[in-house]
Amino acid sequence: MPDFDNPTGRVLDADERRNILQVCARHRLVVLEDNAYGLFRYDGDPVPPMAALDEVGSVIYLSTFSKTISPALRVGAASLPDTMFGDAAARRSLWEDLVQRKSFVTVNTSQIAQAIVAGLLIQNGGRLGDWIxxxxxxxxxxxxxxxxxxxxxxxxxxxxxxxxxxxxxxxxxxxxxxxxxxxxxxxxxxxxxxxxxxxxxxxxxxxxxxxxxxxxxxxxxxxxxxxxxxxxxxxxxxxxxxxxxxxxxxxxx
Missing domain, CATH: 3.90.1150.10 (Aspartate Aminotransferase, domain 1)
Structure with missing residues (x-):
């Protein structure tokens, strides 16, 4: 959680993020970047997400609408890179496994909750900055x-x-x-x-x-x-x- 970490509130600067990515790329470690609080910056300039700095395909970017829209909306998203360490087939296989396991665990996310999120995103041009x-x-x-x-x-x-x-x-x-x-x-x-x-x-x-x-x-x-x-x-x-x-x-x- 590189942006406003829970519980410390700490932010990793760009150099720290790049250093982590270099180590993970060298050892072929997947990074789960959880950005639950990234939109709630009060001072200073935003730091690029690790997913944006990822050059080898090692970062899976996690986001949630429960912090930005409402805690009752248990809707989130996982974004995979185009390839996993340069391997498009590995990325496709991982995506299929994640979709299947997510379905088994949650028995699908509430359609009403998804509709609320989709409606707000459409209404606000795909951005929540002004809405929040x-x-x-x-x-x-x-x-x-x-x-x-x-x-x-x-x-x-x-x-x-x-x-x-x-x-x-x-x-x-x-x-x-x-x-x-x-x-x-x-x-x-x-x-x-x-x-x-x-x-x-x-x-x-x-x-x-x-x-x-x-x-x-x-x-x-x-x-x-x-x-x-x-x-x-x-x-x-x-x-x-x-x-x-x-x-x-x-x-x-």
Whole structure:
């Protein structure tokens, strides 16, 4: 997910994408490029999709209308390159296998949902950029409000806490000076009335143990302000507990 990755919100720049493609071409690895959030860019210039940079036929491009039109529309698309690593027959064989397996798994996508998507695309000349503009503006404002609240609430801890400033998508990440796992998420929800997602849920090692994901899409500005304040209360309490433990340890020593 090179554009506004879930959960990190990160974007791979063009050089990173080319480097990945070179490695995958050398080892004949297929790339599944999932571009669920690519249309929701708030700042800067878009980066070409990996499928557009693909010169050998290694990228299958995945898109969805559940993020752009409505979550209830479970309609997506997979676009194959003209050849798979230069082999047109391999591409045709893969396409046939994918169509068959998709039919077995989903028993075909809702015709009503497909008709809604098709109607909107026809009505908007095959493009959704103008149609999603109100939603994009809403998400951008939510992101800016969340960043402003983070600056306000966590300024006393600026030497210990950092957060990302995403140029698009639905998420940002917050780095904490302590581990934040499922038990912490439960305490934060119960005592401070805010639900955040530990990034450790997405990791195979402990590299994300001190990082959380904050989502700013499906909430109101007031909910963002209240939630960041609640998170600030939780973090301040944890830092105070940590300081007390250090003091007690020093006193006993």
């Amino acid at each position: 503009r109100p939603a994009l503006d809403w998400y951008r404002e939510n992101r800016d409000i969340m960043l402003c609240e983070l600056d306000s609430v966590f300024s006393p801890f600026s030497d210990q806490i950092r957060w990302s400033r995403p140029s698009g998508g639905f998420f940002l990440t917050l780095d904490l000076p302590f581990r934040f796992g499922a038990d912490c998420a439960d305490e934060c929800a119960r005592r401070d009335h805010v639900i955040v997602t530990p990034l450790s849920f997405f990791a195979l090692d402990n590299s994300q143990d001190c990082r959380i994901r904050l989502a700013f899409s499906a909430v109101t500005p007031e909910q963002i302000r209240t939630s960041v304040t609640g998170l600030g209360h939780y973090v301040a309490r944890r830092l105070e507990q940590k300081l007390l433990r250090l003091r007690d340890g020093g006193a006993r020593g």
